[in-house]
Amino acid sequence: MSFTTSEENYIKSIYHLQQETGLVNTNSLAAEMQTRAASVTDMLKKLKTKKLLQYEKYKGFKLNEAGKKAALEVVRKHRLWEFFLVEKLKFDWDKVHSIAEDLEHISSEELIHRLDNFLGNPSFDPHGDPIPDKHGKIPVINQQSLSDIPLKKPVTVSSVSNQTPQMLEMLKHYNIALGTSITVLKHFEFDGSLEVKVLKQSSCIISEQVAKNVFVHYVN
Amino acid sequence: MSFTTSEENYIKSIYHLQQETGLVNTNSLAAEMQTRAASVTDMLKKLKTKKLLQYEKYKGFKLNEAGKKAALEVVRKHRLWEFFLVEKLKFDWDKVHSIAEDLEHISSEELIHRLDNFLGNPSFDPHGDPIPDKHGKIPVINQQSLSDIPLKKPVTVSSVSNQTPQMLEMLKHYNIALGTSITVLKHFEFDGSLEVKVLKQSSCIISEQVAKNVFVHYVN
DNA sequence: TAATATTTTTAGATTTGTCTAAATTTTATT
DNA sequence: AATAAAATTTAGACAAATCTAAAAATATTA
Numbered sequence A, B: 001m002s003f004t005t006s007e008e009n010y011i012k013s014i015y016h017l018q019q020e021t022g023l024v025n026t027n028s029l030a031a032e033m034q035t036r037a038a039s040v041t042d043m044l045k046k047l048k049t050k051k052l053l054q055y056e057k058y059k060g061f062k063l064n065e066a067g068k069k070a071a072l073e074v075v076r077k078h079r080l081w082e083f084f085l086v087e088k089l090k091f092d093w094d095k096v097h098s099i100a101e102d103l104e105h106i107s108s109e110e111l112i113h114r115l116d117n118f119l120g121n122p123s124f125d126p127h128g129d130p131i132p133d134k135h136g137k138i139p140v141i142n143q144q145s146l147s148d149i150p151l152k153k154p155v156t157v158s159s160v161s162n163q164t165p166q167m168l169e170m171l172k173h174y175n176i177a178l179g180t181s182i183t184v185l186k187h188f189e190f191d192g193s194l195e196v197k198v199l200k201q202s203s204c205i206i207s208e209q210v211a212k213n214v215f216v217h218y219v220n
Numbered sequence C: 001t002a003a004t005a006t007t008t009t010t011a012g013a014t015t016t017g018t019c020t021a022a023a024t025t026t027t028a029t030t
Numbered sequence D: 001a002a003t004a005a006a007a008t009t010t011a012g013a014c015a016a017a018t019c020t021a022a023a024a025a026t027a028t029t030a
Helices: A005-021 A026-033 A037-049 A065-087 A097-103 A109-118 A165-174 A208-213 B005-021 B026-033 B037-049 B065-087 B097-103 B109-118 B165-174 B208-213
Strands: A053-056 A060-063 A155-160 A181-187 A194-198 A204-206 A214-218 B053-056 B060-063 B154-160 B181-187 B194-198 B204-206 B214-218
Touching: A005 A026, A005 A037, A005 A060, A005 A065, A026 A037, A037 A053, A060 A065, A065 A097, A065 A109, A165 A208, A208 A214, B005 B026, B005 B037, B005 B060, B005 B065, B026 B037, B037 B053, B060 B065, B065 B097, B065 B109, B165 B208, B208 B214
Parallel strands: none
Antiparallel strands: A053 A060, A155 A181, A155 A214, A181 A194, A194 A204, B053 B060, B154 B181, B154 B214, B181 B194, B194 B204
């Protein structure tokens, strides 16, 4: 089955929302898609006709298995293209999202297969988000927010949940990127900020707000 | 000024046709675009409104300077993506056209600029067609059909005008690609076929039909 | 040059995706 | 439970891109 760009965008947004809330409602999808509730209802009818959706009028909705499969294909394409843009074309990570939004709708299995190989079959995109494989399988990583890590346990940065230019600017300043090794030295009660040691650098202090958005896993 | 995918496709087709014939007429554009004459007329009105077209009802039409500039931007994107698909993703050249037809409509100047650099600012695409630079300037190459080359003058393959899988299959068989050095040894009157020597191979015979579609330039 | 054929354009319809405004259903609050 | 508020859907409209069928303009030819 193939989908229009618009259908794919709806499918992707529903997928993201239902990860959070289980059932999705019309208004929140309208907000996510920056459109009107009426437009959402129109599209829900189409997606239900295409048997991608569990949907009862006025009751909320979510993707069924076929819908989730479709969503994961789009997510896969999006993240592979983001990886390409950052790793090969040297874009800053905060510039790639909108371009990948276009690239993800190009429908050639062969293209994605070859792109995947060209990139070395990456498991995570430049923000640390997992890239589903061609069967829709998502690599799992046991990660926690840096703000929840006990003192003196070395960890490695695995993803960043805030992907704005402002966050990028901060992380560049601290010289923190995916894969960077960090140890938390001290937790300040006053404002929740952390003193951390970044490998090969002198220790520094990062705010609670930054720490919350940096996800890490323990070094094996 | 920005254009819809449909507008860009029309602009590109008009550009190709007017290279051949100067003025373009409705029916030939409809044939090229695989659509109906009525649809062409509708689009011509839009393109005229956008001041891309010299167009008088019933008289034929062609792109003006602004239209040509727009066309060359699309051609540039198309050919850069084809280069990427063949050189980086290792597609066969006859498989890349339709994918590049989609990629060419992605509108990010930054993307194309970076892609161009990543590819090493190529001047010719995998079929030997010139890639316009960002100002729309087209590299020229003084090429002739292999069928018109005198005997014993070494030449280099610069482009192939028939880009079908069938042609690709033949050229692969002969081990001929862009950049291959060839010398014509003999011209057979009977059917116009040529005996040629491909560098580092024993001589072989190619049909007039193949030779006509292989374009070459003299070795400097 | 008058009749015929061809080409091109117009008129009106269709599809997709969107919208506003109104109606309906559900939820929350006295 | 009645009423108000919020959420959702329907009804009807619009723009883009296409189509068919018919009309208009141009070209061909007998």
